[in-house]
Amino acid sequence: MRPPKASDSDAEFRAFFRAHLAYVCESLRRLGVQSRDAEDLAHEVFMAVHRRFDELDRSRPPRPWLFAFALRLASGYRQKARVVRETVGIDSEVATEQPDAEAQLARDGDRRTVYEALAALPIDRRVIFVMHELDERPVPDIARELEIPVQTAYSRLRVAKDEFVAAVRRQAMQQRTREGGIHGRA
Amino acid sequence: MAELESLPPDVAALLSRVKKPAPLESGRADALESRLALALAASHALEGSLAAKTLGATAFAKLVAFLTRKATIAIGMLGLGIGTGAVLHAVATPKVSPAEVTSEARVFASAPRAAIEPPVLASPTASVSAAFVPPATAVSTAAPSATKDPASSLAEERALLEMGRSALARGQSADAVAAARKHERTFPRGKLTEEREVLMVQALAASGARDEAKARAARFAQSYPSSIFGPAVRAAASP
Numbered sequence: 001m002r003p004p005k006a007s008d009s010d011a012e013f014r015a016f017f018r019a020h021l022a023y024v025c026e027s028l029r030r031l032g033v034q035s036r037d038a039e040d041l042a043h044e045v046f047m048a049v050h051r052r053f054d055e056l057d058r059s060r061p062p063r064p065w066l067f068a069f070a071l072r073l074a075s076g077y078r079q080k081a082r083v084v085r086e087t088v089g090i091d092s093e094v095a096t097e098q099p100d101a102e103a104q105l106a107r108d109g110d111r112r113t114v115y116e117a118l119a120a121l122p123i124d125r126r127v128i129f130v131m132h133e134l135d136e137r138p139v140p141d142i143a144r145e146l147e148i149p150v151q152t153a154y155s156r157l158r159v160a161k162d163e164f165v166a167a168v169r170r171q172a173m174q175q176r177t178r179e180g181g182i183h184g185r186a
Numbered sequence: 187m188a189e190l191e192s193l194p195p196d197v198a199a200l201l202s203r204v205k206k207p208a209p210l211e212s213g214r215a216d217a218l219e220s221r222l223a224l225a226l227a228a229s230h231a232l233e234g235s236l237a238a239k240t241l242g243a244t245a246f247a248k249l250v251a252f253l254t255r256k257a258t259i260a261i262g263m264l265g266l267g268i269g270t271g272a273v274l275h276a277v278a279t280p281k282v283s284p285a286e287v288t289s290e291a292r293v294f295a296s297a298p299r300a301a302i303e304p305p306v307l308a309s310p311t312a313s314v315s316a317a318f319v320p321p322a323t324a325v326s327t328a329a330p331s332a333t334k335d336p337a338s339s340l341a342e343e344r345a346l347l348e349m350g351r352s353a354l355a356r357g358q359s360a361d362a363v364a365a366a367r368k369h370e371r372t373f374p375r376g377k378l379t380e381e382r383e384v385l386m387v388q389a390l391a392a393s394g395a396r397d398e399a400k401a402r403a404a405r406f407a408q409s410y411p412s413s414i415f416g417p418a419v420r421a422a423a424s425p
Contacts, residue, residue, distance in 0.1 A: 022208065136205075158191070
């Protein structure tokens, strides 16, 4: 951990931002941030990253470090979102999805499926699932970072996998029912 | 080591298709980069000695020189940054009581290098907004040339640009262009002309009007050769 030279630091931060913006946005989406809010949150993530930039350990991969920022901001976001839902009376995350999401759906059905299935997981299991299955981090590392016993991490992950698969199957079934309702009886 | 059952092949395939982060829509990274630059400039300017530490002495000195040279514009610019910042702040600030701290909060606290103090987001933004929510006094002394009440017209200017910026941030580039054009019509010699042109170039580029974006970027470079927004404008207008 050496402080970067002042003259280099701005350019380096910009390059870092450019290189990792997509990853940060993606992580936020996986953690339950709506697409219309992802860029706002990413902005906040990088504001926080900038404040800590001299703590970046360049000998390690940057994604786990960034993920921790995304996790923290997403956590605050979800609490805020819950308040909004309760006050405004919107009762599901899907219902708050932006109107043009349907166009997005056709283009990016896989991601949509994954975000929806992830949303079905309680947050503590979702985090482990995302870290392991999508970011491919070893379970012992995850356990260390979450400060939980390795066995606990494994058992959470096992449950999370079952829940995720079940959520994907449920979506596929609902999809078939919807299509059946429109086309099935012709 | 405990072995995990593998996922069903179709689910594993689904996950492998989304492992790579989704690419951002074109122009979004540029827009976010300038927004970030703006917000950072705003917070550095107000954090004073703290900024000198984090930004580096030379960059900070340059920024201070710029701000003193263009006090009026700087105030407007800060206003813009803060407007956005305050909104985001409201969305992003975690309101966690100790009892509610979840495992994810602990992840963060224990992340290898991420020594995070909980109110880290709140404090700079909050102090910034507190200092600049009533900009009228600072502005009225700095801008004696306006015809009507300078404070209120600057507030109008800022509101228009803020509208445009947030439209652009939402990806509604046509609305952003409309806001910038309205600013141009209403305040042809406004105090936030420089900021307006930054927004205009970014919004035009995002809406696909590349020729006008380029032309305006070229004019911007002539009118404001030493603007701190120079790189952002060039980036927005380059193909």
